[in-house]
Amino acid sequence: MKKIFKPAHCAMGLMAAVFLSGCAETTFLSSSIKHAGSDKPVAGHYKVGNPYQIQGVWYYPAEDFEYVETGIASWYGPQFHGKPTANGEVFDMNQVSAAHRTLPLPSWVRVTNLENGRSLEVRVNDRGPFAHGRILDMSRRGAQLLGFEKQGTARVKVEILKDQSLALKNSMVNQIAAKDSPIKSAGMAKPQVSAQSLSVPDGGKAAAQPAPVQRQVMASPEPMVQTPTREPQVQAMSNTVRTFPVSETQMFVQAGAFSKFENANRVKASLAAVGGDVEVSQVLVNGQDFFRVRVGPVQDVARADQILENVIQAGYPAAKIIVEKGKG
Structure with missing residues (x-):
């Protein structure tokens, strides 16, 4: 880190x-x-x-x-x-x-x-x-x-x-x-390619063109x-x-968001002593209802930091400070 x-x-x-x-x-x-x-x-x-x-x-x-x-x-x-x-x-x-x-x-x-x-x-x-x-x-x-x-x-x-x-x-x-991982051929061995004439198999017929002359061909030395x-x-x-x-915006300390109201309400009760007003609000996220537990609104950063630490110490380490548009 x-x-x-x-x-x-x-x-x-x-x-x-x-x-x-x-x-x-x-x-x-x-x-x-x-x-x-x-x-x-x-x-x-x-x-x-x-x-x-x-x-x-x-x-x-x-x-x-x-x-x-x-x-x-x-x-x-x-x-x-x-x-x-x-x-x-x-x-x-x-x-x-x-x-x-x-x-x-x-x-x-x-x-x-x-x-x-x-x-x-x-x-x-x-x-x-x-x-x-x-x-x-x-x-x-x-x-x-x-x-x-x-x-x-x-x-x-x-x-x-x-x-x-x-x-x-x-x-x-x-x-x-x-x-x-470049592909290079400059340092690779150059394969030898050869060709030679073969006898016609039994029952076969030779091709009309002349038989090829035996030769050796070296692969291109140019690197690829x-x-x-x-x-x-x-x-x-x-x-x-x-x-x-x-x-205008407002600051809240959010302890978490829960799919069941009962769970959110239990968290709200457990945060009664952290300081500030604790509320449960319903919000729709990707078509699913969630119940957010928040403390606030909080007026300044120093106070929000203090409440956040209290919420974390109360057993909610994923708590965070949220900023959103004010009402009105």
Whole structure:
């Protein structure tokens, strides 16, 4: 495992959410991904990884190309600058990148700051954060562009970019295949091919053309090298920020979602002492009813962190902080 999460610097600002229309675009300077202090491209590899446990919580990396989640993002910087990321690249806090606990490495996501409406496409190439109440660790540059470097955390929406992530995967996997297993004949033994005339079998009839002259033919000395299939061009790192209108959001600590109301109600009763109002709400997910057990709404990140730890200690290690559009 790479690291322990960088703690938040201060409390959250105003609550906000994203509408999917009327975007204004601000373009910043673009740059390629490089080694810290070098002009050479970073050499990393594609990986998903096995399940792992941090601070009593299990995480299950997977190729989830439909991933969408809301929660709290943080950022990391100087203490990891120039060190390897989880997929073998080199972390540069002055480039835009991110760490995620379960998404494939690397993959592309869109991160939207729900407080100010800023949205940025980000390349995930590292594991983390491992604080219970965070879903994404941005590089310092990413936090600057999304506008939460000084406050340390932000309410965000993270959604994977399926097409870009698949193209990135295919490009890296095919590069490895072409490098590790080329088909070459230059170093192989040259087979000898010969031909000679044979006598006509009993009852047979000789062909009208002259019998071939016996000869030897050497195989071509030219090497044959397999050319890898050309993949769609993978998008380079972009520091383009789009800004959307925002509206109020609410934070909840969700202990879990259950298919039976009785189970949800028992969990609610067990959380009476964690602090805050505990509620059970019904939601339809992929045609199936679930009953969510949540504490809140919670007004600030510090309070949400405290309640989350209480819920985890009460026996619900998969609990998490949820951010959603406010009522009204």
